[in-house]
Amino acid sequence: MWAFHSPQITQSPSPHATHLPRPSPKSPICFVNLNPAAAVTAATSTSNNNELIQSLCKQGNLKQALKLLSHEPQPTQHTYELLILSCTHQNSLLDAQLVHRHLLANGFDQDTFLATKLINMYSFFGSLRDARKVFDKTQKRTIYVYNALFRALTLGGHGEEVLSLYRRMNSLGIPSDRFTFTYVLKACVASDCLISLLKKGKEIHAQILRRGYEAHVHITTTLVDMYARFGCVSYASLVFNEMPVKNVVSWSAMIACYAKNGRPFEALELFGEMMLENQDLCPNSVTMVSVLQACAALAALEQGRLIHGYILRRGLDNILPVISALVTMYARCGKLELGQRVFDQMDKRDVVSWNSLISSYGVHGFGKKAIQIFDEMIRQGVLPSPISFVSVLGACSHAGLVEEGKILFQSMHKKYGIYPSVEHYACMVDLLGRANRLEEAAKIIQDMRLEPGPKVWGSLLGSCRIHCNVELAEWASARLFELEPTNAGNYVLLADIYAEAGMWDGVKRVKKLLGARGLQKVPGRSWIEAKRKIFSFVSVDEFNPQIEQLHALLVKLSTEMKEKGYVPQTKVVLYDLDAEEKERIILGHSEKLAVAFGLINTSHGEPIRITKNLRLCEDCHSFTKFISKFTNKEILVRDVNRFHHFRDGVCSCGDYW
DNA sequence: TTAGGGTTAG
Numbered sequence: 001m002w003a004f005h006s007p008q009i010t011q012s013p014s015p016h017a018t019h020l021p022r023p024s025p026k027s028p029i030c031f032v033n034l035n036p037a038a039a040v041t042a043a044t045s046t047s048n049n050n051e052l053i054q055s056l057c058k059q060g061n062l063k064q065a066l067k068l069l070s071h072e073p074q075p076t077q078h079t080y081e082l083l084i085l086s087c088t089h090q091n092s093l094l095d096a097q098l099v100h101r102h103l104l105a106n107g108f109d110q111d112t113f114l115a116t117k118l119i120n121m122y123s124f125f126g127s128l129r130d131a132r133k134v135f136d137k138t139q140k141r142t143i144y145v146y147n148a149l150f151r152a153l154t155l156g157g158h159g160e161e162v163l164s165l166y167r168r169m170n171s172l173g174i175p176s177d178r179f180t181f182t183y184v185l186k187a188c189v190a191s192d193c194l195i196s197l198l199k200k201g202k203e204i205h206a207q208i209l210r211r212g213y214e215a216h217v218h219i220t221t222t223l224v225d226m227y228a229r230f231g232c233v234s235y236a237s238l239v240f241n242e243m244p245v246k247n248v249v250s251w252s253a254m255i256a257c258y259a260k261n262g263r264p265f266e267a268l269e270l271f272g273e274m275m276l277e278n279q280d281l282c283p284n285s286v287t288m289v290s291v292l293q294a295c296a297a298l299a300a301l302e303q304g305r306l307i308h309g310y311i312l313r314r315g316l317d318n319i320l321p322v323i324s325a326l327v328t329m330y331a332r333c334g335k336l337e338l339g340q341r342v343f344d345q346m347d348k349r350d351v352v353s354w355n356s357l358i359s360s361y362g363v364h365g366f367g368k369k370a371i372q373i374f375d376e377m378i379r380q381g382v383l384p385s386p387i388s389f390v391s392v393l394g395a396c397s398h399a400g401l402v403e404e405g406k407i408l409f410q411s412m413h414k415k416y417g418i419y420p421s422v423e424h425y426a427c428m429v430d431l432l433g434r435a436n437r438l439e440e441a442a443k444i445i446q447d448m449r450l451e452p453g454p455k456v457w458g459s460l461l462g463s464c465r466i467h468c469n470v471e472l473a474e475w476a477s478a479r480l481f482e483l484e485p486t487n488a489g490n491y492v493l494l495a496d497i498y499a500e501a502g503m504w505d506g507v508k509r510v511k512k513l514l515g516a517r518g519l520q521k522v523p524g525r526s527w528i529e530a531k532r533k534i535f536s537f538v539s540v541d542e543f544n545p546q547i548e549q550l551h552a553l554l555v556k557l558s559t560e561m562k563e564k565g566y567v568p569q570t571k572v573v574l575y576d577l578d579a580e581e582k583e584r585i586i587l588g589h590s591e592k593l594a595v596a597f598g599l600i601n602t603s604h605g606e607p608i609r610i611t612k613n614l615r616l617c618e619d620c621h622s623f624t625k626f627i628s629k630f631t632n633k634e635i636l637v638r639d640v641n642r643f644h645h646f647r648d649g650v651c652s653c654g655d656y657w
Numbered sequence: 658t659t660a661g662g663g664t665t666a667g
Contacts, residue, residue, distance in 0.1 A: 081658085116658060147659055182660050221661040228662095252662040259663095286663040293663085321664030328665070355665035362666090390666040423667065430667090455667065641667090 046072065050079045057082035062090045066098065075106060077113060084117045088124045096121055112140055116148040123152030143177050150183035159191030163200055178216055181208055185222045189229040198230045205239075217243070221250045228257030248281050256290040264294035265534070268303065285319045292325040299611040299638055301333035302532045318347070324356040331360030334609050334636040334643065351377070351385045359391040364643045365653050367399025371408070386418055393427035397434055398642045400656050405431045426455035433463025434656075438472055454483045458490070462615075465493045470506075473497045481513075488519040499574030507574070526594040527611045530601040537593040550596040554587050557596075557627065566626045569619035591620045595627060595635065607634035615639050616657065625649050 049072045056065035065083060069075060080103045087096035100118060108114050115138040122131035131152045138145055146169055153162045166184050169176070176184075181204065188201035205223060213219045220243045227236035240246070240254045251274045258267035271291050274281060283291075288311055295304035308326060311317050317326075323346055330339035343349070343357050354377040361370040374392045378384065389412055396405030409428055412418045420428075425448055432441040441460055445452050457476045464473035473494055480490040491514040498506030514521070524539045537544065544550070558566070570582035577585075586592075591612055598608030616639040628635050629649030637644045645652035 113658065120659080144658060151659070177659095179659050186661090218661045223661095225662065247661090249662045254662090256662060284662095289663040319664090324664045350664090352665045357665095359666060385665080387665050394666065426667070459667090 046074050050074075050076050053079050054082045057086040060086065060089065062086045062092065062095060066095060069099075069102065075102070077108065077111060080108060080114055081117055084114070084121050088121055093125045093127070096125065109137065110139060112138060112142050112145055116144045119145070119148035119152055123148075123155060126156065128152060128156045128158065141174075143174065143180065146174065147177070147179045147183060150180065150187065154183050154187045154190045157190050159187035159189065159197065162187035162190070163197070176207075176211075178213060178219060181211075181213060181219050182222045185219070185226045189226055198232070201226050201230065214242070215244045217245045217247055217250060221253050224250065224253045224257060228253065228260060231261055233257060233261050233263060246278075248284055248287065251278075251281065252284070252287040252290060255287060255294075259290045259293040259297065262297075264297035264300075267291065267294035268298070268300070285316045285322050288314075288316055289321050289325045292322070292329045296325075296329040296332040298527060298529070298534055299333045299609055300529050300534055301330075301335060301609065302529060304329045304333055320348070320350055320353060324352045327353065327356040327360060331356075331363065332638065334607075334638065334645075336360055336364050349382070351382050351388060354382055355385065355387050355391050358388065358395060362391060362395025362398055363638075363641075364645070365398050367395045367401045367404070370395030370399075371401070371404060374408075384416055384418070386421060386424070389418065389420075390423050390427060393424065393431060397427060397431040398653075398657070400435055402431055402435045402437065422450055422453045422455060425450065425452065426459045429456055429459040430463065433460055434466060436463075436467050438463060438467060438469050442472055442475075452479075454480060454487070457483065461490060461493050465497055468497060468500045470497055470501050470503065485517065486519060488514060488521055491519065492521050496574050500571070504576065522613070524590045525613045526590040528594045528598050528601075529609065530598070535594075535597060537590040537597070539588055539590045539593075544593070546597065547593075549600070550593050551588070553596045553599065554592055557630065558587060558623075561623075561626045561630055564626070564630065566623065569617075569622055572617045572619050586617075586619045589617065589620050591616065591637065592623060595624060598635070599627075599631060599633065602633075607636055610635070610637045612637060612639045615641060616644060621651065621655070621657075625651055 049068065053065045053068050053072065053075070056062070056068065062083075065086065069079075069083065072079070080099065083099045084096065087093075087099060100121075103109070103111075103114060115134055118134045119131045122128070122134065131149060135141070135145060135149045146165070149165065150162050153159070153165075162184060166176075166180075166187075184204055185201060188197040188204065191197055208214065208219055208223070220239055223239045224236045224243075227233075227239065236254065236257045240250065243250060251270070255267050255270050255274070258264065258270060267290060271283070271287070271294075274283065274287075288307065291307055292304065294300075295307060307329075311322060311326070316322050323342060326342045327339040330336070330342060339360050340357070343353065346353060354373065358370045358373050358377075361367075361373060370392055374384070374388065377388070389408065392408055393405050396402070396408065405428070409420065409424065412420055412424065425444060428444055429441045432438070432444065438460075441463060445456060445460065448456070457480045461473055461476040461480060464470075464476065477490055477494040480487070484490060491510050495507050495510040495514075498504070498510065526537045528535050528537075558568070562568075568583050568586060570579055570586065573582040573585050575582075575585075591610060594610045595608060598610065602608055616637060621644065624635055624637065624644070624646045626649065627633065628646035632648075635646040637646070639657070642657060643652065644657065
């Protein structure tokens with residue numbers, strides 16, 4: 001498209017000496033002193049020079065363009081625009097800074113158009129301070145200049161700065177445009193303090209309605225996404241349902257909202273609706289990633305396979321995020337080998353693909369294999385990301401590989417220059433805590449340079465539950481009740497610890513606190529996929545039409561297994577009840593109902609696959625081990641943390657979970 | 658001149 005002109009710097013027309021701008025004394029740019037004879041011809045050909053520079057930029061020949069620039073007395077706005085663009089294409093910050101200094105020296109310091117380009121440029125290089133400097137030095141700040149800085153700050157995660165600047169813009173009477181709204185909505189979630197900014201987001205939503213932008217698909221889609229990120233699913237769906245115009249992006253945003261907020265069933269339902277009711281809408285790779293996430297969350301293997309087929313038919317199977325999501329989907333549906341096969345068939349892999357595989361092995365309890373894959377990734381020259389360490393440390397934790405985990409944790413900064421984040425500390429606390437090294441876990445928290453967040457305290461409390469440590473549990477829960485006052489799970493964990501220690505006063509106190517704050521325990525729930533449908537069970541499920549049949553089967557199996565040595569672990573019932581009543585309660589656990597359903601509804605040789613929303617209780621674990629031997633059935637249970645693969649009376653977790 | 662949805666973990 002662009003004609004190639006080979007730049008002949010030595011023969012090129014030279015500018016007249018009088019037209020040559022004086023470089024400022026501070027400017028490092030060297031203007032070539034040209035002889036007067038050459039300068040005469042140059043006076044008329046500066047437009048050609050500009051064209052030549054522009055052409056070189058378009059060809060990606062930045063170095064030659066810059067050389068020629070030093071001979072050009074009157075670069076135009078367009079020349080600078082293309083130079084700036086070229087610097088980002090070439091990923092050269094040094095050249096970008098040179099162009100910036102050059103345009104300042106040539107009197108373009110108040111050019112608002114170039115100011116927006118410079119802000120975008122510095123945003124690209126991650127130099128937000130420089131972007132802000134350009135903004136501050138620009139006197140006439142058009143909405144374009146504001147929007148450019150909003151975009152830069154939002155991308156950089158400085159949401160609060162955007163919102164304070166936005167307030168100032170409003171007070172100066174500068175009206176927002178449709179672009180401003182998308183940036184400031186995104187700014188509300190590009191920050192750490194989500195609670196206060198949700199209120200701000202709602203205010204901006206009101207402004208959008210007042211300005212009559214509710215029919216604008218970009219803005220409303222951003223609104224759906226903002227509410228999704230705050231976890232306000234009902235608000236997101238309200239906005240979505242009222243959108244007069246929806247496109248594939250809006251549908252994808254709403255599907256992602258469900259998938260990301262623990263509502264995978266609704267995500268799949270909405271995807272079905274999108275396919276059925278809108279035949280002119282074609283789902284794309286982004287849509288498919290969320291749909292795969294939903295299948296993974298539900299362990300819906302058959303659905304996942306159908307989606308995989310669709311992805312192949314649509315030719316979306318060469319897109320990296322889609323393949324990574326496929327690897328995860330298969331692994332989380334219990335088909336680790338299929339996940340590995342998808343990974344093996346990839347032409348190219350990025351760090352995310354590797355992370356998918358590492359965590360897949362981790363969740364199945366193959367810690368050593370996960371470390372091997374991590375090492376292989378490094379050997380192949382792929383640098384680990386912070387998430388690689390979350391994945392591999394998590395794998396160590398599931399497999400009880402404490403020493404290996406400690407070495408990896410230390411290597412993060414030493415070898416790879418990655419500072420451990422709160423997530424990594426949470427992994428370490430989990431790793432040590434599960435291994436009953438609770439004092440060491442507590443020491444890690446005390447020595448942390450970062451503020452330990454809810455994840456860290458939650459890991460400690462979870463470990464205290466496993467090993468029944470009241471003292472540390474009280475320490476952790478006191479912090480958790482401050483940080484997450486509405487997370488019912490924390491209260492339940494502490495109550496369980498008190499109950500197991502026989503401290504019934506403590507149980508009463510915590511339950512009272514739970515009630516006073518209007519919170520409820522999340523009921524145990526298990527899912528199973530059969531005949532391409534997903535069946536869900538809750539504990540002591542009175543509304544299930546098959547409950548009597550399932551219960552009768554469980555009583556029969558339990559009685560027979562007791563003769564073979566199964567002893568019901570009634571201690572998991574944390575109520576002051578008699579043994580018989582406790583036994584009745586544990587037999588009604590959702591996971592056992594799902595196992596019974598699986599025994600009735602799966603064919604011979606077909607494994608039973610169950611998903612559970614909580615950690616597997618000791619009795620269900622022991623019961624399922626017995627069942628797998630007693631009925632000669634393979635049973636895969638994915639609890640909230642990991643997989644348990646029961647076969648012939650043994651579990652893959654080695655009773656460590 | 659500028660804009661919306663996604664990948665891996667917990």
